[in-house]
Amino acid sequence: MHTLKLLSSFFKVNVQMSLAYRTDTVVNILLNLMWLGWELLSLNIIFSNTTTLGGWGFGELIALLGVFRLVNTMMMALIWPNTEKFNQSIRDGSMDYTILQPVNSMFLVTFSRITVWRIWDLILAIVLIVVGINITGDATTTLNILTFMLLATTGTIVIYSLWIVLIALTFWFTKFDNNVTILHALLDSGRYPATVYPVWLRLIVTFIVPIAVATTIPLQALRGDLSPSQVVIFFFVGVFSFIIATRVWKAGLKQYSGASS
Amino acid sequence: MSHTITVEQLSKTYQVPEREGGFGAAVRSFFKRKYKDVKAVQQVDFKIEQGEIVGFLGPNGAGKTTTLKMLSGLLHPTGGKAEVLGFTPWELKPEYLRAMTLVMGQRNRLSWDIPAADSFLLNQAIYRIPDDEYKQTYKELDELLELDPLMKKPVRNLSLGERMKCEIAAGLLHRPKVLFLDEPTIGLDITGQVRIREFLREYNKRTGATILLTSHYMADVTALCERIIIIHHGQLKYDGGITDLSHKIAPFKLIGIMLTDADSHDLSKYGTPVQNEEDADKKYIQVKAEDVTRITSKLLAELPVHDITITDPPIEDVIEQAFNQ
Numbered sequence: 056m057h058t059l060k061l062l063s064s065f066f067k068v069n070v071q072m073s074l075a076y077r078t079d080t081v082v083n084i085l086l087n088l089m090w091l092g093w094e095l096l097s098l099n100i101i102f103s104n105t106t107t108l109g110g111w112g113f114g115e116l117i118a119l120l121g122v123f124r125l126v127n128t129m130m131m132a133l134i135w136p137n138t139e140k141f142n143q144s145i146r147d148g149s150m151d152y153t154i155l156q157p158v159n160s161m162f163l164v165t166f167s168r169i170t171v172w173r174i175w176d177l178i179l180a181i182v183l184i185v186v187g188i189n190i191t192g193d194a195t196t197t198l199n200i201l202t203f204m205l206l207a208t209t210g211t212i213v214i215y216s217l218w219i220v221l222i223a224l225t226f227w228f229t230k231f232d233n234n235v236t237i238l239h240a241l242l243d244s245g246r247y248p249a250t251v252y253p254v255w256l257r258l259i260v261t262f263i264v265p266i267a268v269a270t271t272i273p274l275q276a277l278r279g280d281l282s283p284s285q286v287v288i289f290f291f292v293g294v295f296s297f298i299i300a301t302r303v304w305k306a307g308l309k310q311y312s313g314a315s316s
Numbered sequence: 317m318s319h320t321i322t323v324e325q326l327s328k329t330y331q332v333p334e335r336e337g338g339f340g341a342a343v344r345s346f347f348k349r350k351y352k353d354v355k356a357v358q359q360v361d362f363k364i365e366q367g368e369i370v371g372f373l374g375p376n377g378a379g380k381t382t383t384l385k386m387l388s389g390l391l392h393p394t395g396g397k398a399e400v401l402g403f404t405p406w407e408l409k410p411e412y413l414r415a416m417t418l419v420m421g422q423r424n425r426l427s428w429d430i431p432a433a434d435s436f437l438l439n440q441a442i443y444r445i446p447d448d449e450y451k452q453t454y455k456e457l458d459e460l461l462e463l464d465p466l467m468k469k470p471v472r473n474l475s476l477g478e479r480m481k482c483e484i485a486a487g488l489l490h491r492p493k494v495l496f497l498d499e500p501t502i503g504l505d506i507t508g509q510v511r512i513r514e515f516l517r518e519y520n521k522r523t524g525a526t527i528l529l530t531s532h533y534m535a536d537v538t539a540l541c542e543r544i545i546i547i548h549h550g551q552l553k554y555d556g557g558i559t560d561l562s563h564k565i566a567p568f569k570l571i572g573i574m575l576t577d578a579d580s581h582d583l584s585k586y587g588t589p590v591q592n593e594e595d596a597d598k599k600y601i602q603v604k605a606e607d608v609t610r611i612t613s614k615l616l617a618e619l620p621v622h623d624i625t626i627t628d629p630p631i632e633d634v635i636e637q638a639f640n641q
Contacts, residue, residue: 064441071430158442
C-alpha cells in the first residue's frame with residue numbers, strides 16, 4: 056500500500072518536472088506522437104505483407120513485437136533516465152541522500168525518474184499483445200495465456216536484474232557510464248525470435264545473456280511450445296536473477312560506503 | 317543514563333590510489349595501481365547527551381565529515397563502535413533513518429526544476445508523515461524560517477541563502493531527534509549565517525533535538541555550542557566546554573590598559589604585547605593565567621593607569637593554537 060503511494064508520489068513529481076519547461080514539454084509530446092504514428096505505419100506495412108518468420112505465425116509475431124515494445128518502454132521510461140540520474144548522483148555525491156532515505160534504495164534508484172510521455176508506448180505495447188493473442192485465436196488456451204503473462208513478468212524481472220547488476224558495478228568502478236549501452240546492445244538481440252539465430256547463438260542469447268527470457272520464451276509459452284518443467288525452470292531463472300541482483304546491489308552499497316569520502 | 321550518541325574507538329582508513337605526476341606514471345598506474353592507506357579517523361571516543369549542541373571542529377581533512385558520515389550510516393568504519401539513539405548507524409535500519417537527518421551544505425536534496433513545496437510532499441511520502449503532523453511541522457518551520465514566500469518558486473530560481481533554508485527544512489520535516497549538520501552555513505552571507513544560527517538554537521530549544529555540527533565559521537560554533545570537539549589528523553584533540561578550552565589549550569589572559577600618557581611606557585617587560593584591532597585605544601599584553609593578579613597589581617602600582625580590563629583571548633586564536641599543537 057505504502058509502495059503504491061510512493062509510486063504515485065514519484066509519478067506526480069515527474070509530471071511536475073516534465074511540465075516545468077513548456078517548450079520542452081510540447082516538443083516531447085509531439086515527438087512521442089510522431090514516433091507512435093511511425094510505429095503504427097510500420098505495423099500497417101507488416102499487416103499488409105503477412106509472412107511467417109522462423110516458423111512463427113502472424114499473431115505470434117505481433118504479440119512478440121508487443122512484448123519487445125513493453126521491454127523497450129521500460130528501458131526508455133525508467134532505465135535510461137534513472138541510469139543517467141544514478142551515474143550523476145554517484146559523481147556529485149547526492150547518492151548519499153538516496154541511501155539515507157528510509158526506503159529501499161533499489162526502489163528509489165528504479166523509480167525516482169519516470170519519462171511520463173512514454174505512457175503511449177505502454178498502451179501500444181499492451182494493445183499489440185492483446186491483438187496478437189487474439190489473432191492466434193483458437194490456437195491458444197487460457198492456461199497458455201496465463202503462462203505467457205507469468206513468463207513475460209519473469210522476463211521483465213530478468214532484464215531489470217541485469218540492469219541493477221550493471222549499474223551496481225558503478226559502485227566499484229566509480230565511473231562506468233557505458234552501463235546502459237551494454238544493456239541496450241544485449242537487448243537488441245531480443246527483437247527477433249531467438250529461433251531465428253543459429254543454435255550456438257541461441258544458447259548464448261538464452262542463457263548467457265538472458266534477454267530471450269523476456270521476449271521469445273513468453274511467446275513460446277503462448278504457443279504451448281514449453282513443457283511444464285521448462286516453464287518452472289524459466290520462472291526460477293527470474294527469481295534467481297532477482298536474488299542475485301539484490302545481493303550485488305547490497306554489496307555495491309557496502310562498497311560505496313566503504314570507499315567514498 | 318544512556319547517551320544519545322556514543323562513539324568508541326571509531327576509526328576509518330581509506331585506500332587511496334597514488335601515482336607520480338606525468339604521462340608515463342599515468343600509464344603505469346593504469347596497469348599497476350599503488351594504494352596508500354589514509355587514516356582519516358583514528359580511535360575517536362566521545363559521548364553526547366540528548367539535547368546538546370556540539371560543535372565539531374578541525375581544519376580541512378581532519379576527519380570531521382568522515383566521522384559525520386559514519387554516524388549517519390553512510391560509511392562503514394574500519395574499526396570501533398558507534399551507537400546513535402540505540403542503533404548502529406551503518407546498519408541503515410529504516411527506524412534509524414526516520415529518526416535522524418544529515419544536512420550537507422554542499423549537496424542538494426531538492427529537485428532543481430520544481431518548487432520546494434513539491435519536493436517536500438515527496439519527502440512526506442518517503443518518510444510516511446501523516447498529513448496533520450506534516451502541516452504542523454511545516455507551520456513551525458515556516459514560523460522560524462519564513463518559508464512561505466520561497467515555496468512557489470522553482471528551486472533553481474532561489475538564492476543560495478533561500479535554497480539553504482529550504483534544504484534544512486526538507487531535512488527536518490520528519491522531526492528527527494538527531495541532526496548531523498555538515499557546514500550548514502557555507503557560502504552564506506553574514507545575515508544568512510545569523511538566521512540559520514538563530515533557527516538552529518530555537519529549534520533545539522523547542523524540540524530538544526541533539527545537534528552535531530561542523531562549520532568553518534567560528535562564529536557559528538561560538539554562538540551555538542557550549543561544547544566543542546576538536547579533531548586534527550583524525551585524532552581527538554579536545555572535548556569539553558568552549559569556555560574551558562582557553563584554560564586547557566592556551567592558559568593565557570589578555571590585559572588591556574589605557575594609560576594617561578600612552579606612548580612613553582614600555583609594556584613588553586610585563587607581558588607579550590599583542591595587537592587588538594577592535595579596541596585601538598587600549599594597549600594589550602598577553603600574560604600567563606597564573607600571573608594575572610601579580611602583573612595587574614604591578615601595572616596599577618607602576619603606571620598611570622586610566623582603565624584596565626582582563627579578558628580571555630579570542631576563541632578563534634585559541635582554536636587555531638589547538639590545531640597547531
